[in-house]
Amino acid sequence: MISPRHSGIRPTSDRSKEIIFSWIHFFLKDKIILDLFAGTGNLGFEALSRSARRVIYVDHSKIATRLIDENANLLNFQDKITIIKDDAFRAISTFSKNKKKFDFIFADPPYKRALSTRILSDIETYKILAVRGGVIIEHCIDDVPMCELKSLDLVKQKVIGETSISLYQNKRG
Numbered sequence: 001m002i003s004p005r006h007s008g009i010r011p012t013s014d015r016s017k018e019i020i021f022s023w024i025h026f027f028l029k030d031k032i033i034l035d036l037f038a039g040t041g042n043l044g045f046e047a048l049s050r051s052a053r054r055v056i057y058v059d060h061s062k063i064a065t066r067l068i069d070e071n072a073n074l075l076n077f078q079d080k081i082t083i084i085k086d087d088a089f090r091a092i093s094t095f096s097k098n099k100k101k102f103d104f105i106f107a108d109p110p111y112k113r114a115l116s117t118r119i120l121s122d123i124e125t126y127k128i129l130a131v132r133g134g135v136i137i138e139h140c141i142d143d144v145p146m147c148e149l150k151s152l153d154l155v156k157q158k159v160i161g162e163t164s165i166s167l168y169q170n171k172r173g
């Protein structure tokens with residue numbers, strides 16, 4: 001996979017990826033994945049390599065969307081992806097208006113912006129997660145989600161250094 005140099009894009013570490021996929025690898029077959037703040041696309045490509053059906057990538061960066069496209073070509077996944085160059089929150093709203101639901105949502109927002117609360121709140125409010133679907137959010141340990149969630153339950157969490165990986169499951173439809 002092609003990774004950026006000096007672009008501000010922070011690919012998910014191999015250790016984080018190992019943890020994430022140890023939690024969900026049995027549940028990926030034929031699933032539809034949304035990868036928010038997608039960066040290089042490595043989480044979505046890993047999901048595709050483990051039998052996910054399709055990945056929708058969202059990133060506002062032209063560099064990131066170009067990297068995802070180049071990596072899709074390199075990995076021969078062009079027919080299994082859609083790349084959307086947009087703000088993640090605007091995309092969530094658009095998916096809701098179009099009644100799109102996702103089996104898994106990956107979110108790896110910029111660490112210094114403390115976005116985990118808003119991401120989880122918007123995913124819940126706009127109802128874009130399928131019943132029993134999962135949200136995996138990678139965030140700084142200081143960025144603790146501060147909202148009361150009605151339909152998302154925290155089911156697993158792992159801290160690695162300054163990074164926290166949290167898995168939430170949708171308990172409602």
